[in-house]
Amino acid sequence: MSDRSILTADQMEQLSDILQGILANYPVSTDLAAHILANFSAEVDNWSGARPFVLVYTGWRGASRDRVRADLDDVLKRVGPFHLIVGYNVEEDEPDGGDRYAYEWAITTPGITVETRPAPWRIPKLKRAAGPYRNGLMLGLAIGRGGPHGVLAHLHKESRGAAGTAAFAEHLGVPIWKRPA
Incomplete structure (x- = not known):
């Protein structure tokens, strides 16, 4: 893909x-309309222009909402608008903690596009491996898109999933920001 916008x-x-014009025909608040327009512009820019920075988020379920938001704000200041991949399940509203807070931050922050990749827990043969499979997929998606990418990991001594994702990212050579949860 060219760095020149199409x-x-x-x-x-x-x-x-x-x-x-479409938004004007629906009962949408001014704030929501502004958010939709900002995200629409970011999405079109990402689609038509240079490859955006892709950030994979992984975090402990007990992560601090304020910490997650502050660290995502810091990434935004460092890299500009980006695409976030997070293992949050919108339909089930799970898991709690870091993934939920990262998703909530993304949908309310102009310039951020978000992609959710819930773990396939309902596949019986995966049993306890659904989370690690999903985490590997998220890293593969970020790397495979060919642009700049990284990982933000909110870690805690009890967080095996986030720690495993961070370790695998390091093994793959993916830049990673490790933060306490």
């Missing part, structure tokens, strides 16, 4: 105007 500024403005 959409002109005028085309981007036209798409934004179309979306604004």
Whole structure:
């Protein structure tokens, strides 16, 4: 993919105007409309322009919401708008803790796109391995997209999943920010 955008500024403005017209026809608050427009612009930029930074989030279920938000804000300041991959299950609203807080932060932060990859716990043959399989998939997705990538890991001595993801990321040579949960 080229670093040159395949959409002109005028085309981007036209798409934004179309979306604004659609939003005007629905009972959407001003704040929500602004959030939708900001994320739409970021998504189109990511799709049509240079490859975005991809961040894989992994964290302990007991992670501090304030810590997760502060560290994600720090990554945003360092790398600019990015795409977040997180193992949160939106339909089941699980797991608690770091993954949920990272997802909540992403959907409320302009310039951030988010992709959820819940663990396939319902596959009987995976049993306890569903989490590690999912974590490996998230790392593979970040690496496979070919652009800049990294991992933010909120670690705690009781967090085997986040610690395993961080260890595998290091083994693969993925840049990682390790933070206490």
